[in-house]
Amino acid sequence: MDKKLFDRLVKSAEQMVAIEKGEMHPTPNAVTQFRIPDVKKIRASTHLRQNEFADLLGVSTALVQSWETARRVPNGPALKLLNIIEQQPQIIETLRTV
Structure with missing residues (x-):
């Protein structure tokens, strides 16, 4: 795997953990939500x-x-x-x- 890609994956995983712990809040434009039809x-x-x-x-x-x-x-x-x-x-x- 390309080192640059690996570093990006590690950084995103670290951000995910920080968000789950409440240590970080994602910006609204960084959150993708899909509407589920009724x-x-x-x-x-x-x-x-x-x-x-x-x-x-x-x-x-x-x-x-x-x-x-x-x-x-x-x-x-x-x-x-x-x-x-x-x-x-x-x-x-x-x-x-x-």
Whole structure:
């Protein structure tokens, strides 16, 4: 590993420990937060049952249930698709045909 990269990794790990101990506070622009969609609200707005919604997304009903109860967090293509459905609910009609 490149020494410069290694030094940066060590420095970031040290900063993480200092933040966890309350010895340091990150600047707001250094913190990245991702909004997790409310899957239950999105599904309810489509008037679909969990199994129907799961079929449209190409995932299992158990996974939709896990998202809705916050046991799991949507990621990858499913997260993108959920965000699209949230912003453009009419896309559901297109999903029904594919």
